[in-house]
Amino acid sequence: MSTIKDVARRAGVSLGTASRVLSGSTSTSPESRAKVQTAAAELGYIAHGPARSLRRSRTEVLGLLVSDIRNPFFSELAHAAESEAMKRGYAVLLANADEDEVQADEYLRIFASQRVDGLLLSPQGPVTPRxxxxxxxxxxxxxxxxxxxxxxxxxxxxxxxxGVGLVLDWLERRGHRDVAFVGGPVTISTGAERQAAYLAGREAHGISTDDAFVDAGDFQAEGATAAMIRILDRGVLPTAVFGANGPTTLGVLHGLRERLGAEAASRIEVISFDDLEWFEFASPPITSVRNDAAAIGRLGVRGLIDLIEGREAASARIAMSLVDRSLVDRSSASRPVS
Amino acid sequence: MSTIKDVARRAGVSLGTASRVLSGSTSTSPESRAKVQTAAAELGYIAHGPARSLRRSRTEVLGLLVSDIRNPFFSELAHAAESEAMKRGYAVLLANADEDEVQADEYLRIFASQRVDGLLLSPQGPVTPRxxxxxxxxxxxxxxxxxxxxxxxxxxxxxxxxGVGLVLDWLERRGHRDVAFVGGPVTISTGAERQAAYLAGREAHGISTDDAFVDAGDFQAEGATAAMIRILDRGVLPTAVFGANGPTTLGVLHGLRERLGAEAASRIEVISFDDLEWFEFASPPITSVRNDAAAIGRLGVRGLIDLIEGREAASARIAMSLVDRSLVDRSSASRPVS
Incomplete structure (x- = not known):
């Protein structure tokens, strides 16, 4: 293991001189430069200069910073991104922000110093200095x-x-009026957009506009459980709950069961933004709007490779689809047929 | 962006000479070495020499190669590894082998050239040359x-x-004789160990030793579905199924439903190696032996940091616990009380 000290010793110069030469400073004599560079070459020493230089020689490695690796939406996205990248001769290194702005920033710092050709980011909030x-x-x-x-x-x-439009239509078709909404952080664009669309569309779809039914978690299960419990503790009882992402829906199920018991909880219909692989096996099955994580991962990789290889890349919005798993005709079950 | 060509041009030497100097070869004249090293320093050129040299200066970054990022066992493990690493001043870059030996090898190559201080590996099979x-x-x-x-x-x-011992005890207590086993690849140590323990323990626990009940998938859902269907297509009907990891159990549920329909499938008890967060919401709830992914991730990171910082690290086996979610007393339900 050769360090800058080894280089200085072998070259017979001071540590400061070795450092100045190796950082490319010109305030060194040609003799010192030759000695230090030769010693560095003989020792196989490689300076850690500006990250930019490291980066500018292609490594065929892409960096992918996801918001929460335990959220199946992101593990599915990461899997699809990687498959697409591999097909095109690139590998993907992943980092997990864990829905935390500070941690996201730390990984941006690390990716900047690692040898990646480009970055796929799912940001936590506003533009940080990093x-x-x-x-x-x-x-x-x-x-x-x-x-x-x-x-x-x-x-x-x-x-x-x-996607929220599909949810509102489904809630209306199922005859729900008292609907609880457990959202995500409004500092994240997806949290803000889903909440805005839901609140704006409630009235037109015959859903109560009582804000006691509305709360938000952190897009992870634990925070959503707490939000669901806060709603129930306000003394309202929804006939349906809309969870704003997959982990949120899991948290909603926990919260309902904790406050109401398994039997009463199972009579409340749950609809989720994001389709999880186990929703069809839940009791009752959970309806969802399917968020095509794989398509987003694939398109993101194609766009990034276009940029890396000097082509243009255009944004895209991916449409969602309803996966209706409701078992019974709720309107006929709850309203007497005359 | 300075390349080795830029360095050669600035130094006034051939590309071959520049390459030999920058790779540390001694078959170059002192004059050439000095010219090339000076040009390289002035251009901020950084050679991508032996990965070892890059690595030997600490980056406080650990590499983690997981077998399948869509398997919640590994996303949980990755999450815990990262939290532990962050506490100790290290970040974690993740790569996904996707249960594929060739892809695993590709990531080993990449990690070797990236600047990581150490590696956490969940290998796919035998020792490859890489x-x-x-x-x-x-x-x-x-x-x-x-x-x-x-x-x-x-x-x-x-x-x-x-862990398999806990499964066998549970199957025996529940009075199951016709038990199907859907394993994983026996080229992977976990697949081999789980299958060996199950096959060796069947008879002593009153379970049929008919190998028509035994098949293996790929530790992913799709392969397990196919294995479950192969078992059913042999004309045997199990009263319980043991899935050898979480994704396998999901595949088992799909296979049962596809061949038997939802109603008949729901009468078969399922027990899983690995506890998934949704098992309690399944119908019927799924019993499991809980594999403490978080503990494995934490201990792995502690061990790796011990090695990096020059201390010893000792292996550890983590005990599993049964999460019994069976609802009814099967023995009294299936056997008439006299």
Whole structure:
């Protein structure tokens, strides 16, 4: 293991001189430069200069920063992104922000110093100085599912308003009026867009506009359980609950069971933004709007490779589809037929 | 963006000479070495020499190669590994082998060229030349959950035999004789260990030793569905099925439903190696032996950091626990009380 100290010792110069030569400073004598460079070459020493230089030689590695690796939406997205990248001769290194802005920033710092050709990002919130610096370094970047104000990069995302529209239509068809909504953080674009579309559409779909039915978690199960319990503790009892992403829906099920017991909880219909692989096996089965994580991952990788290879890349919104798993005709069950 | 060509041009030497100098070859004249090194320093050119040299300066980044990022066992493990690493001042970059030996090898190549201080590996099979080379490079490595013959590295793993013992005891208590087993690849240590423990313990627990009830998938849902269907197509009808990991159990549910319909499928009890977060909401709820992915991730990171910082690290087997979600007393339901 050769360090800058070994180089200085072998070259017979001071540590400061070795450091100046190796960092490319010109305030060194030609003799010192030759000695230090020769010693460095003989020892196989490689300076860690500006990350940009490391990056500028292609590595065929892409970085992917996901919001929460335990959220199946993101593990599915990561899997599809990787398959697509592999097909095109690139590998993917993943990092997990864990829905935490500080941790996301730490990984941006790390990706900037690692040898990746470009980044796929699912950001946690507004543009941080770290993100701004990364963009300024001209590393190719695309955004996955979450947009950021003031950040001009191609975005591959779910059509949140269209997806929420499908949910509202389903709730109306099923005759629900007292509907609880457990959202995500409004500091994240997906949280804000889903909540805005739901609140704006409630009245037209015959759903109560009582805000006691509305609360938000952190897009993870634990926070959603707490939000669901806060709603129930206000003394309202919904006939249906809309969870704003997959982990939120799991948290909703926990919250309902904890406050009402398994029997009463199972009489409340649950609809989820994001389709999880086990919803069909739940009792009762959970209806969802399917968010095509795989398509977002694939399109994001194609867009990023376009940027890396000097082509243009255009944003895309991916449409959602309803997966209706409701078993009985609720309107005839709850309303007497005259 | 400076390339080796730019360095050669600036130094006034041939590309071959520049390449020999920058790769540390001594078959170059001192003059050429000085010219090339000076040009390289002035251009901020950084050679991509032996990965070892890059690695030997600490980056506080760990690499984690998981077998399948869509398997909740591994996303939970990755999450816990990362939390533990962050607490200790390290970040984690993830790669997904997708249960594929070739892809695993590709990521070993990439990690070897990236700047990581050590690797956490969940290997796909035997020692490949790539893995052997990586170990020979003396990069600190620990194994997670899967061992490899001839690979001498600390292993943090589930106690498979003990976990299968809990499954066998439960099957016996529930009075099951016709039990189907859907395993994983026996080329993977966990697949081999779980299958061996199950087959060896069947008879003593009153379970049929008819091998028509036994098949194996790929530890992913799709392969397990096919295996479950192969078993049913042999004309046997189990009263219980044991799935050898979480995705396998999901595949089992699909296979049962596809061949038998939802109603008949729901009368078959399912027990899973690995506890998934939704098992309690399934109908009927799924019993499991809980594989403590988080503990394995945490212990693995501690062990790896011990190695990186020059301390010893010892392997550990993590005990499993039964999560019994069976609803009714099967023996009294199926056997008439006299």
């Amino acid at each position: 993100l701004a610096a990364l963009l300024a370094s001209r590393l190719p970047v695309v955004l996955l599912n979450r947009s950021v104000e003031g950040l001009d990069a191609p975005l591959y995302a779910t059509d949140n308003a269209q | 893995l052997a080379a990586l170990l020979a490079s003396r990069l600190p490595v620990v194994l997670l959950n899967r061992s490899v013959e001839g690979l001498d590295a600390p292993l943090y793993a589930t106690d498979n035999a003990q």
